[in-house]
Amino acid sequence: MPALPLDEAGKYVAAAYLVFLALVLLYVAIMASKLSRIERELGELSELADRSPAPGEPAREEQPVA
Amino acid sequence: MSPARALLAKDLRAELRARQSVPAMALFSVTAFVIFHFGLDRATIEGDLASGVLWVTVLLAALLGINRLFVAEEEEGGFDGFLLAPVDRTAMLVAKAAALLLYLLLVELVAIPAFALLLLGPGLGQALPELLAVVLLVDVGIAAVGTLVAALAVHARARELLVPLLALPLLLPVLIGAARATTPLLLATGAEPVPGRWLGVLGLYDMVFGLLAYALFDFLLED
Amino acid sequence: MYGRGLRPLSIATVLALIGAFSLVFFYAPNDADQGFVQKIFYVHVPMAIVALGGFVFGAIMAIQHLRTGDRRYDMRSYVAIHLSIILGLGVLVTGSIWARASWGHWWVWDEPTLVSFLIVFLLFSCYQPLRFSIEDPERQARYASVFAITAGAFVPLNFLAVRLAQAYTHPRVLGTTGGDMPGSMRVTFLLSLVAMALLFTTLGKYEMASKHAGQQLRALRARLAAQATAR
Numbered sequence: 224m225p226a227l228p229l230d231e232a233g234k235y236v237a238a239a240y241l242v243f244l245a246l247v248l249l250y251v252a253i254m255a256s257k258l259s260r261i262e263r264e265l266g267e268l269s270e271l272a273d274r275s276p277a278p279g280e281p282a283r284e285e286q287p288v289a
Numbered sequence: 290m291s292p293a294r295a296l297l298a299k300d301l302r303a304e305l306r307a308r309q310s311v312p313a314m315a316l317f318s319v320t321a322f323v324i325f326h327f328g329l330d331r332a333t334i335e336g337d338l339a340s341g342v343l344w345v346t347v348l349l350a351a352l353l354g355i356n357r358l359f360v361a362e363e364e365e366g367g368f369d370g371f372l373l374a375p376v377d378r379t380a381m382l383v384a385k386a387a388a389l390l391l392y393l394l395l396v397e398l399v400a401i402p403a404f405a406l407l408l409l410g411p412g413l414g415q416a417l418p419e420l421l422a423v424v425l426l427v428d429v430g431i432a433a434v435g436t437l438v439a440a441l442a443v444h445a446r447a448r449e450l451l452v453p454l455l456a457l458p459l460l461l462p463v464l465i466g467a468a469r470a471t472t473p474l475l476l477a478t479g480a481e482p483v484p485g486r487w488l489g490v491l492g493l494y495d496m497v498f499g500l501l502a503y504a505l506f507d508f509l510l511e512d
Numbered sequence: 513m514y515g516r517g518l519r520p521l522s523i524a525t526v527l528a529l530i531g532a533f534s535l536v537f538f539y540a541p542n543d544a545d546q547g548f549v550q551k552i553f554y555v556h557v558p559m560a561i562v563a564l565g566g567f568v569f570g571a572i573m574a575i576q577h578l579r580t581g582d583r584r585y586d587m588r589s590y591v592a593i594h595l596s597i598i599l600g601l602g603v604l605v606t607g608s609i610w611a612r613a614s615w616g617h618w619w620v621w622d623e624p625t626l627v628s629f630l631i632v633f634l635l636f637s638c639y640q641p642l643r644f645s646i647e648d649p650e651r652q653a654r655y656a657s658v659f660a661i662t663a664g665a666f667v668p669l670n671f672l673a674v675r676l677a678q679a680y681t682h683p684r685v686l687g688t689t690g691g692d693m694p695g696s697m698r699v700t701f702l703l704s705l706v707a708m709a710l711l712f713t714t715l716g717k718y719e720m721a722s723k724h725a726g727q728q729l730r731a732l733r734a735r736l737a738a739q740a741t742a743r
Binding site: 446447469501 | 578638641647666670676
């Protein structure tokens, strides 16, 4: 097949490079969702750490033996 | 008796008693030939078409055998029993691969004559010795890779789906080698010698994957 | 730490990519036979080379994992294979576009490298389904490594077999002017290859850092939960 004229060829070349770009951006999007999940879990963890007493403090449940 | 031989004997006895894999594989092959007759709408085929039909059928039949290879061990706790025994773990690999090889040879004993009867145009007579050489090389390759894939899939969910997906691409060089090697043997104009390069490819494949399976099998059995 | 060095690496990747694509469109000459369409070569082939390299790297990491039992090797293996599969998809799509533009069909069986690549891609696509169908994490990592090594050994054999199978049928369809590339094309190609390899490394490090952070997070959560119940 003879070489395509430039306007036709341009579309195919553009499509190929766009595929490459799309894959990279898709990957970035996947990583972004993973990162936001990590951020959310970190938030939950810091809440958890705030609620429970720090180690070394007397536990609130201790009762003297009557 | 060496442990591999003992395991092989046990497997063969079980197969003989239950008669599961080999008859199913053989029956599948013959049915496949009938399907091909109707699918291709041909009374006889020869050359590269015949070669392709034969080896694709053998490959798909092999999948049936591979699927069932470790099932008994997994269902009945045979793995744990084996791991407790003070034997080299690759003995199980050798035994299972030998069993699969034997099953394949038995199936081909039925399938190749059936193929010659049902679909093949030219006769098999003078091509037979070279065909047998190809068959042997192919079966060793399928046995090695099939056993490895069977072991990989045995602990996975959806085992029967995974086996074809893993095995078929891996066995593609075997199919290519087998089909290209057998084509000159099945020509309508009379059998021609097999090009040596394909026997070389099959041999190389057998060697590489045989060694690889032998080296990796241990890691699949650890617990 | 995986995040270390990530910023200079990303900057280098961006510069290399921009440099490479500039060369592609402003410097490299048009191919005598295929015309402008040949420019696809500069994105298709580097992706293919890096993807195959990634598969082989994944196999090597898998060997190390089995030898040492260190789970970090397994993670590297997983990330490398996972990235290579994504790149592999790109290789097949750009290859198809190239085939359509220069030969009129969306797929050609005559191009042995593309066909071999399809087979390798189909094989490695089973890697993740295999991993996720095995529940025990330690076993999952071990079996995945065995598969990665088998598939890695398969790659050269596959290319050999397919190349031999096509040898007598058709000449190469997707290539450049004969075997001699003019120097300007060669430079452009090399820079594209370097850029693609840098991209792979950057994205790989990025993913490993993220996975590592996730693992540490889970371990921390477990520890905090244990502390809370111990009181």
